Amino acid sequence: MIAVLIFVMTFAALLQFCVFYCRSLIAAYRKVELSDQVREVTGIESEIVGGDEFDRLVQLVHLCPQRNDEGMGIQAVGAYYHLLNVLRGALRPVAPGLAGWAERERQNCSYFAAVALDRRIAYSRDLLEQQMADHA
Amino acid sequence: MLGPFDYVVWCLGFFAEVYVVVWALKHRIFSRYLTLNLYMLSAALVTVGEFFIMRWYGFTSIQYKYFYYYTDCLTTVLLYFAVMGLYGHVFREMGASKHVRRATVLLLFITACFSYVVVARNQHNLTNRFVLELAQNLYFVGVVLSYLLWAAVMKLRETRVRLIQLVLALGIYFSAFAATYALRNLFPGFGLLKVVPPLVATWLPLAWAYTFTRIPEEARLATAHLVARPR
Numbered sequence: 278m279i280a281v282l283i284f285v286m287t288f289a290a291l292l293q294f295c296v297f298y299c300r301s302l303i304a305a306y307r308k309v310e311l312s313d314q315v316r317e318v319t320g321i322e323s324e325i326v327g328g329d330e331f332d333r334l335v336q337l338v339h340l341c342p343q344r345n346d347e348g349m350g351i352q353a354v355g356a357y358y359h360l361l362n363v364l365r366g367a368l369r370p371v372a373p374g375l376a377g378w379a380e381r382e383r384q385n386c387s388y389f390a391a392v393a394l395d396r397r398i399a400y401s402r403d404l405l406e407q408q409m410a411d412h413a
Numbered sequence: 414m415l416g417p418f419d420y421v422v423w424c425l426g427f428f429a430e431v432y433v434v435v436w437a438l439k440h441r442i443f444s445r446y447l448t449l450n451l452y453m454l455s456a457a458l459v460t461v462g463e464f465f466i467m468r469w470y471g472f473t474s475i476q477y478k479y480f481y482y483y484t485d486c487l488t489t490v491l492l493y494f495a496v497m498g499l500y501g502h503v504f505r506e507m508g509a510s511k512h513v514r515r516a517t518v519l520l521l522f523i524t525a526c527f528s529y530v531v532v533a534r535n536q537h538n539l540t541n542r543f544v545l546e547l548a549q550n551l552y553f554v555g556v557v558l559s560y561l562l563w564a565a566v567m568k569l570r571e572t573r574v575r576l577i578q579l580v581l582a583l584g585i586y587f588s589a590f591a592a593t594y595a596l597r598n599l600f601p602g603f604g605l606l607k608v609v610p611p612l613v614a615t616w617l618p619l620a621w622a623y624t625f626t627r628i629p630e631e632a633r634l635a636t637a638h639l640v641a642r643p644r
Contacts, residue, residue: 283553284595287588290556294563294584298620300639301577305632349623 299357302350303385306392315395326391328383331358334390341397342404351393358386415472422611423460429618430457436625448498449579452491453618459484482544489551490524496558496583502576503565524554545601549594555587567636574632575624577639582620589613 311321319334326334335355365379415423433453437443443450463481470476497517501510531547562580571577593609600606 280549280595280598283549284592284599287553287556287591287595290560291585291588291592294559294581294588297563297639298578298581298585301574301581301634304634304639305574305628349619350627 296357299354300382302354303357303389306389307385309392309395311388311391312395312399315391315398318398319391319394321391325384326387328380328387331355331383331387331390334387334394338390338394338397341394341401344397344400351390354386354389358383361386415467419611422615423464426611426615426618427457427460429615429622430454430460432622433618433625436622440625442625442630446498446579448495449621452488452495453621455491456488456618459488482548485548486528486544486551489548489555490521490528492555492583492587493520493524493558496555496562499576499580499583500562500565502573503562503569503571503580507569524551545594545598549591549598552587552591552594556584556591559584559587570636572633572635573630574634575628575630577634577636578624578628579621582617582624585620586613586617589616 316322319330319337321330335351338351361379361382365376365383368379369376430453434443434450434457437446437450462484463477466474466477466480494517497513497520500516501513504510504513528547559580563584565571566577566580590610590613593606593613597603597606
């Protein structure tokens, strides 16, 4: 009985901590402006990035050379995004307000991926410049 | 017998633990996050100890099991001090560090008394089930402590992103472990659950390594942005 109680309480706490953690990762990226270069590459024109763009943006991120320290953040937000997909699908018929919130969260996840792509492109450019300088 | 996946998870956790300590030393923040770094250092040493015990006695040996579960309990108690260290950071501006120190000593005393009573009552019955129950209870206390810490962060409107992420990563770690041990307690024969603890164990060093590396000390964030509010 105690084990059941502990499981229920800790699982609820785990979900809450995970959501807050992912939101803290996303919020830190939300302050960053997207560069013109990444807008040109991805075709993003407005400030809001579509929720369905996430997978495409992550694929583009994986095409760029990896920075050592940001893979974990992308993994965590990716897991959060997939959880939101499930939630949105399940809540749409019963609670449209919550489904709308899930959609806005998906858009924030996509913005996170766009910023990550921006950073990777900048990193690739730096690498290229460094190599060209070494050869010169 | 351990497979390549187990070794990869093991190495990942170990290198992340060492990385956190080395990074903290290099950037001269070892003493600022002293309890966190001491925990990481001890976790790395325990990993080395586990490796040698496994080499000498084998993965399925009783020596390895005892070493694994009892060092796990000891490092969990050490992690309580890391939580108290984070309490110290959160309450520093309120000048409450003296109270935090007193609470730390009290917590150590209560944990020691609790462990003594539990072990004394079960000294003829130190089975796997007992160890699982003890670990489950210790991690549950950790969940409660980190939940209270998170409530304090929200209440005091803490804005330091690094601190927020350190606390949340700790909350995920404690709650994932407590949930896993509770499930193992409920379903002792379910082998898949034995795979989860090593994976969860790599979470904390990886998350802290990410936070220290990516989030600058001066980064700020309003905690109100983290609360989900459906419109």
